[in-house]
Amino acid sequence: MVDQLLANSDLIAHGMEWTTKEGFVYPNEFIYWSIQIVLYPYMTGLVAGAFVLSSLYHVFGQEDLKDMARFSLVFSLACLPVAMMPLLMHLQQPFRGMEVLFTPHFTSAISAFGIIFTTYSIIVLSEIWFVYRVYFVEQINALKGKKDLVSSFMRTLYIILALGAYDLSNEAVAIDKKAVKILAGIGIPVACFLHGYAGFIFGSVKANALWMSPLMPVIFIMSAVVSGIALCMLTYIIIMEWKKFTTTLAKGRGDESVQLIKGAEVDVIHKTSRYLIGFLIAAITLELLDQIFRGYTAMKSWDILRSVMYGKDFVNIFILQYLFGNLVPFIMLLIPKASIKRTSVALALILFGVFMMRWNVVIGGQAFSLSFDGFMHYSMPIIPHSMETFKEGLFGALLVGATPFILFWLLNKVIPSLHFTKK
Amino acid sequence: MSCSRRDFLKKGLVGGAVAASLPLSSFKFLTPAEAKSAVGDPAVRWGFLVDTYKCTGCGFCVKACKKENDVPYDLPITRTWVERYVITKDDETHVDSPNGDRDGFKDTKIDGKTIDPKDISKAFFVPKLCNQCDNPACVQVCPVGASYQTQDGVVLVDRKWCIGCGYCIMACPYGVRFFHPVYKVADKCTFCYHRISKGMKTACVDACPFGARQIGDLKNPDDPVTKAILTERVAVLKDEYGTKPQVFYIGLDENVR
Numbered sequence: 058m059v060d061q062l063l064a065n066s067d068l069i070a071h072g073m074e075w076t077t078k079e080g081f082v083y084p085n086e087f088i089y090w091s092i093q094i095v096l097y098p099y100m101t102g103l104v105a106g107a108f109v110l111s112s113l114y115h116v117f118g119q120e121d122l123k124d125m126a127r128f129s130l131v132f133s134l135a136c137l138p139v140a141m142m143p144l145l146m147h148l149q150q151p152f153r154g155m156e157v158l159f160t161p162h163f164t165s166a167i168s169a170f171g172i173i174f175t176t177y178s179i180i181v182l183s184e185i186w187f188v189y190r191v192y193f194v195e196q197i198n199a200l201k202g203k204k205d206l207v208s209s210f211m212r213t214l215y216i217i218l219a220l221g222a223y224d225l226s227n228e229a230v231a232i233d234k235k236a237v238k239i240l241a242g243i244g245i246p247v248a249c250f251l252h253g254y255a256g257f258i259f260g261s262v263k264a265n266a267l268w269m270s271p272l273m274p275v276i277f278i279m280s281a282v283v284s285g286i287a288l289c290m291l292t293y294i295i296i297m298e299w300k301k302f303t304t305t306l307a308k309g310r311g312d313e314s315v316q317l318i319k320g321a322e323v324d325v326i327h328k329t330s331r332y333l334i335g336f337l338i339a340a341i342t343l344e345l346l347d348q349i350f351r352g353y354t355a356m357k358s359w360d361i362l363r364s365v366m367y368g369k370d371f372v373n374i375f376i377l378q379y380l381f382g383n384l385v386p387f388i389m390l391l392i393p394k395a396s397i398k399r400t401s402v403a404l405a406l407i408l409f410g411v412f413m414m415r416w417n418v419v420i421g422g423q424a425f426s427l428s429f430d431g432f433m434h435y436s437m438p439i440i441p442h443s444m445e446t447f448k449e450g451l452f453g454a455l456l457v458g459a460t461p462f463i464l465f466w467l468l469n470k471v472i473p474s475l476h477f478t479k480k
Numbered sequence: 481m482s483c484s485r486r487d488f489l490k491k492g493l494v495g496g497a498v499a500a501s502l503p504l505s506s507f508k509f510l511t512p513a514e515a516k517s518a519v520g521d522p523a524v525r526w527g528f529l530v531d532t533y534k535c536t537g538c539g540f541c542v543k544a545c546k547k548e549n550d551v552p553y554d555l556p557i558t559r560t561w562v563e564r565y566v567i568t569k570d571d572e573t574h575v576d577s578p579n580g581d582r583d584g585f586k587d588t589k590i591d592g593k594t595i596d597p598k599d600i601s602k603a604f605f606v607p608k609l610c611n612q613c614d615n616p617a618c619v620q621v622c623p624v625g626a627s628y629q630t631q632d633g634v635v636l637v638d639r640k641w642c643i644g645c646g647y648c649i650m651a652c653p654y655g656v657r658f659f660h661p662v663y664k665v666a667d668k669c670t671f672c673y674h675r676i677s678k679g680m681k682t683a684c685v686d687a688c689p690f691g692a693r694q695i696g697d698l699k700n701p702d703d704p705v706t707k708a709i710l711t712e713r714v715a716v717l718k719d720e721y722g723t724k725p726q727v728f729y730i731g732l733d734e735n736v737r
């Protein structure tokens with residue numbers, strides 16, 4: 058049986074299909090970690106960033122983030138399962154993925170994933186429960202007596218979700234608030250850990266000259282927060298624009314409610330972008346520090362790193378990541394009187410920049426051979442012709458990218474996160 | 481079989497009582513790696529010796545290994561390979577290893593370039609395989625303990641437990657690991673553990689007509705391999721990574737990658 062399989066002429070070594078080699082590369086070297094592993098830190102970054110954004114309001118009482126906080130909390134929940142998805146999709150034995158939880162081997166950075174991820178999920182879920190408990194109870198009361206199928210289903214759902222805690226007294230609500238604050242407080246370090254450790258997975262690989270750096274976890278955290286905030290803002294803008302559009306259709310352009318939505322939107326976005334700029338500066342500073350340090354210390358690997366960074370990957374690193382992903386949006390946000398349109402473009406660019414950073418770390422780290430004498434080039438499979446080229450290709454990536462939005466849409470049916478407060 | 485709730489509770493209670501009456505020390509948690517490393521004889525430490533002066537690049541070892549260890553013959557992946565080095569007088573290093581040297585070096589062109597023999601200052605072959613490191617980076621990073629080190633020093637992969645994450649492949653500084661396309665798990669040289677633990681030599685050692693490859697027990701001072709390592713000038717590959725490789729090379733050139 059195995060003999061037959063071995064003799065099968067269609068056999069393909071993992072990585073062969075998307076790797077091109079140049080110069081002297083060891084025979085077993087291929088791009089083993091491809092697009093899904095690019096998405097993994099990108100997605101966890103979004104989760105962590107969205108959560109940190111919501112916590113800024115709950116813990117530090119940044120009133121200006123009030124409307125954003127609830128939204129980004131729910132968004133963070135929607136992204137949560139997606140942080141795991143790329144990892145599972147990339148495994149050669151996805152059905153054994155659970156082993157990471159059952160038999161963790163603690164000298165491995167990946168083994169901590171189960172623990173950190175579970176802790177973090179519990180925190181997010183309980184925080185959401187405390188935030189929405191009052192809403193659950195209100196809904197239970199409001200839906201009482203309605204006979205149609207949807208209402209009774211929703212009511213049952215809310216009864217289950219409320220977990221028997223129906224108390225709406227001032228004291229009870231105050232306790233809820235306090236719990237949220239505590240959870241958000243614990244959540245910040247855990248979220249940073251969740252993502253910092255994704256950086257550690259790479260930073261601790263001593264065999265890889267590009268990855269190995271103690272700064273890696275911190276760089277990952279900063280860029281995570283940047284991408285999380287940017288995605289929350291962008292999604293928020295899109296949703297508010299849609300609301301504005303539908304309200305305009307229904308009530309006419311001059312209607313008061315349209316103005317209200319618009320005012321709220323500009324206000325929230327304006328305030329949030331200040332935090333975004335702060336984290337962006339931190340992220341860029343750290344990355345530059347890392348680059349300068351490598352160039353200055355010029356270890357043995359520097360020759361090959363330099364030829365990757367300033368040669369093969371120049372466009373990816375300096376043009377796409379630093380110029381279009383960092384510098385341009387940074388300037389766009391700094392110029393005063395940012396319009397919604399301009400901000401949206403800047404946000405999209407920032408998201409793209411962080412994605413390119415992940416790409417340049419994961420793919421760039423495999424762009425040169427361990428022999429320091431050859432290069433590997435990754436061409437992402439576009440049209441899949443096998444499970445492998447689907448999973449590790451464009452469509453697998455799109456699937457992962459689309460899932461949080463689908464989940465967010467579903468979640469909003471149960472826990473609406475887009476109320477905006479009247480001025 | 482039916483099991484009522486009452487039955488279940490009863491059994492649970494009994495089980496709990498039995499468990500509680502045992503001393504705590506009988507519940508030692510073994511890490512997966514610990515559980516598996518009970519394999520092997522602690523009185524032995526397998527090591528390997530490559531004499532680069534004797535290697536002619538014939539590739540018999542590569543062929544033998546692929547056949548012995550079920551590595552798909554026509555795919556570029558391989559558990560062992562031989563590199564050809566040509567260093568020219570202008571201090572340029574030219575390296576290649578077409579097909580891992582499965583079929584020998586048939587072309588005098590190296591990496592597509594023709595080199596005038598007059599320009600060559602030195603040329604040699606270097607066989608490569610897993611170094612069965614004493615401090616294996618691959619074992620350290622495996623999240624589920626599927627990569628483990630036996631007591632006699634060989635690093636193995638548990639094909640029933642590996643989740644195929646590829647972290648070990650990334651962590652090995654020598655690029656000896658790959659995914660096995662049939663088993664879909666990480667794979668690499670095992671020093672032919674199934675042979676050496678039965679008193680045989682590895683397939684590559686047996687196949688080498690020139691005696692360039694030898695395997696031996698480094699804990700036995702009378703073993704020829706141990707003797708050679710103790711008395712001759714040997715070196716290991718990339719010791720800067722701190723992995724403590726246990727494949728020793730006689731005549732290792734500084735240009736070897």
Ligand code: SF4
Pocket residue numbers: 609610611612613616617618619635651652653654655656657668723
């Ligand atoms: S050579 Fe690589 S695969 Fe072999 S033991 Fe050392 S680190 Fe592990």
Ligand code: SF4
Pocket residue numbers: 621622623624625626627637641642643644645646647648649665666
């Ligand atoms: S690929 Fe297998 S052996 Fe290698 S680190 Fe992952 S689980 Fe361990």
